[in-house]
Amino acid sequence: MNEFPWWATLALPFLIIFYFVYKSSIEEVHWKAAYATVILFELVVFPAEAFSVSRGHWVYNDARIWGARLIDVPIEQPLLYYLFPPLLIITSFHAIRMVLRRIA
Amino acid sequence: MPLYFISTLICFWIPAILMGLVFFPKQDDLSRKAFWLTLAIFIPLCTAMEYLCLYLDIWSFSEKKDPLLGLRILGAPIEEFSFWFGAQPFFLFSYMGFDWLFKRMDAKSAIDNRFQAGIRLVNADHRCRIEAIQSNLAPASNSKKLELVACGVQPGAIDRQDSRMSYSRFLRMNRSHPLLAMLSKRGIKWN
Numbered sequence: 290m291n292e293f294p295w296w297a298t299l300a301l302p303f304l305i306i307f308y309f310v311y312k313s314s315i316e317e318v319h320w321k322a323a324y325a326t327v328i329l330f331e332l333v334v335f336p337a338e339a340f341s342v343s344r345g346h347w348v349y350n351d352a353r354i355w356g357a358r359l360i361d362v363p364i365e366q367p368l369l370y371y372l373f374p375p376l377l378i379i380t381s382f383h384a385i386r387m388v389l390r391r392i393a
Numbered sequence: 394m395p396l397y398f399i400s401t402l403i404c405f406w407i408p409a410i411l412m413g414l415v416f417f418p419k420q421d422d423l424s425r426k427a428f429w430l431t432l433a434i435f436i437p438l439c440t441a442m443e444y445l446c447l448y449l450d451i452w453s454f455s456e457k458k459d460p461l462l463g464l465r466i467l468g469a470p471i472e473e474f475s476f477w478f479g480a481q482p483f484f485l486f487s488y489m490g491f492d493w494l495f496k497r498m499d500a501k502s503a504i505d506n507r508f509q510a511g512i513r514l515v516n517a518d519h520r521c522r523i524e525a526i527q528s529n530l531a532p533a534s535n536s537k538k539l540e541l542v543a544c545g546v547q548p549g550a551i552d553r554q555d556s557r558m559s560y561s562r563f564l565r566m567n568r569s570h571p572l573l574a575m576l577s578k579r580g581i582k583w584n
Contacts, residue, residue: 295449299442322491329487330480337404345455346397346472353451375484378435382485385434386427393423 292352300369307377314383323379331371338362396459397472405479412486416493424489432481439477443469 339360341347349363357364417425446452447469454461454470464471 296446296451299445299449299451319488319492319495321495322488325491325495326484326487329491330484333404333408337400341397341400344396344458346400346459347452348455349452350450353449374480375488378431378481378484379488381434382424382427382431382488385430386423389423389426389430 294355294365295353296349296363297355297365297369300365300373303373303377307373307380310377310380310384314380314387317383317387318380323376326379327372327375330375331367334371335362335367338366394459395462395472397454397470398462398475401472401475401479405476405483409479409482409486412490413482416486416489419493420489428485431485435481436478439481440474443473443477 338347339362342349342361354363354365359367417428420428444467461470461472466474
């Protein structure tokens with residue numbers, strides 16, 4: 290396979306799903322708590338990932354990432370993967386809760 | 394040492410279990426069902442994502458410094474699943490925890506606001522009463538003090554109260570302060 294930033298590209302389907310889930314659950318989510326969760330996740334995972342990368346637990350393929358790194362961690366991680374997955378899971382949790390409430 | 398596996402336990406599983414023990418029982422039935430359904434949706438999704446990443450050769454694993462546990466599921470080390478599956482309850486329990494904390498802080502702030510409004514009202518009452526007493530009695534008269542005590546007010550006690558003080562701080566300072574009885578007497582409820 291040629292050089293292509295697949296790691297960032299793989300976030301696109303999640304971003305599209307997130308947009309729709311976000312629109313449906315925007316009123317239900319406690320946004321202050323959601324952003325606090327993202328900040329906590331960034332604070333916990335960034336040092337953990339920097340450690341893991343330094344120890345070779347993950348060896349990123351340079352041909353599959355944008356290239357910019359922050360303490361050896363690909364920039365996609367703090368920009369995309371530490372931000373959207375927690376929000377996607379939280380908004381999905383509320384969307385599912387709304388559906389369950391309608392059914393009940 | 395299998396540091397990768399240990400790091401997933403320390404970062405996600407241990408905090409998630411501890412937070413879960415505290416915050417999951419505080420959730421209503423709908424939230425509990427929604428929690429399990431969210432995991433039921435995202436666990437297969439994350440599993441698919443892991444295999445897609447391995448297929449696209451986005452990352453690989455080195456055992457030069459730290460060994461892996463050695464268990465693999467269709468070529469993916471078990472540590473990867475420990476990471477993916479641990480992160481999701483970590484997100485949801487952190488969110489539940491912050492939600493509980495912020496709501497509690499908001500409620501406390503509402504209690505403080507009502508309490509401070511009560512203090513201001515009692516202070517205003519107290520000032521009116523002092524003015525009324527001062528207009529009838531000589532300033533140096535001991536009767537002023539006696540009358541205030543008869544009204545349930547300790548002279549000077551209310552004036553010393555900071556109207557910006559929080560209810561909890563007030564309680565910490567003086568649990569038996571007559572101001573509490575005065576607020577109750579006036580029908581002022583703050584919690």
